Amino acid sequence: MLERYGWNDHFQREYDKLDTPFKPARVTAQHKNYYHVIASECELVAEMAGRFEYLINSPEEIPVTGDWVLADIFKDGKAIIHDILPRKNLFSRKRSGKELQAQVIAANLDLIFIITGLDHNFSIPRVQRYLSVVDFASIKPVLIFNKTDVAEDLEQKKQMIHESFNNIVSVFTSAINKEGMEEIKHFLKKGQTVCFVGSSGVGKSTIINGLTGEDRIRTKEVRQKDSKGRHTTSARQMFPLPNGALVIDTPGMRELGLWCDEDDLDHAFSDIANLAVNCRFRDCAHTTEPGCAVLKALETGKLSESQYKSYFKLKKELKYIKSKQSQKGSFNPKLRWKERSKMIKNYKKIKGRD
């Protein structure tokens, strides 16, 4: 039954390595002070064990939706989480505000759908920001452009999307008219977990409702004037689809804080990266260097001014974040999460003692 929630040989091997008395369970929803987890067939309400919580020293060590955890399961429908099974991957953003900390969004993903509205929400730079962060997490992205039914200048927007993201799959949908839903289903495979991300009000929950075939998730009217949603979804929650895939709905984010490296930006701006291959210097910064192919393309109009600008805007933002990190010294952005199996061993030692 755990297979229904994405359990496979990979996680079985990880589990067998640990030789633990606890049972595997998947986090299907993360609330403020508790979790919902699925352990062979039944859904349970779970909390972290005190000792486990006490030993957590970075946000990446907290269980999130999509995690496989090791739990003590009780007959009354409750469970206690003692550890996290090593993750396949982890999707995080920079926590908003001044603090240099990751905020983990979900774990163990096979695909991320980046949803953008074709209404007032439409923004190419925002998609580039999402792509950079998804690239850092090494998870495959698919771009979903929703609300074709109300899009103005659709052909022009499609052209811009094609030029900016020609190496990434883009799907055009209308959750209201059910347009593009079959195309979306094509990416939802049995046993695979897909996370939906994007600003509030772009239609993440509406699309998921369309896929589950039930109106399980609440959606809300957005203000017509500026397309701003009012944050209808509040928890990160996983839903099994009839075809065996799992989708995670997330609350809309006002801004996705950059949590990535410079390479990830280059991947998100593939047109610039492709041009840069022909720059005279390998470490060309594309600002004043002679023989710069990017500047040449900018001059001839092959590369748009706005594309060039948004690339440098993100670069600058990342440089700033990194400079603050190096001031702090101890902070390592590549440190995603710790190997936790050693904790399990410690736990067993303690258990063995008493």
Ligand SMILES: Nc1nc2c(ncn2[C@@H]2O[C@H](COP(=O)(O)OP(=O)(O)OP(=O)(O)O)[C@@H](O)[C@H]2O)c(=O)[nH]1
């Ligand atoms: N015209 C149109 N409206 C849509 C479409 N998809 C969703 N909507 C509407 O947009 C509003 C917001 O949709 P939600 O699904 O709640 O958006 P969300 O992305 O889940 O928002 P948060 O939960 O706040 O992050 C609702 O009123 C939907 O009916 C679409 O394809 N076309």
Ligand SMILES: [Mg+2]
């Ligand atoms: Mg929602």
Ligand SMILES: [Zn+2]
């Ligand atoms: Zn250059």
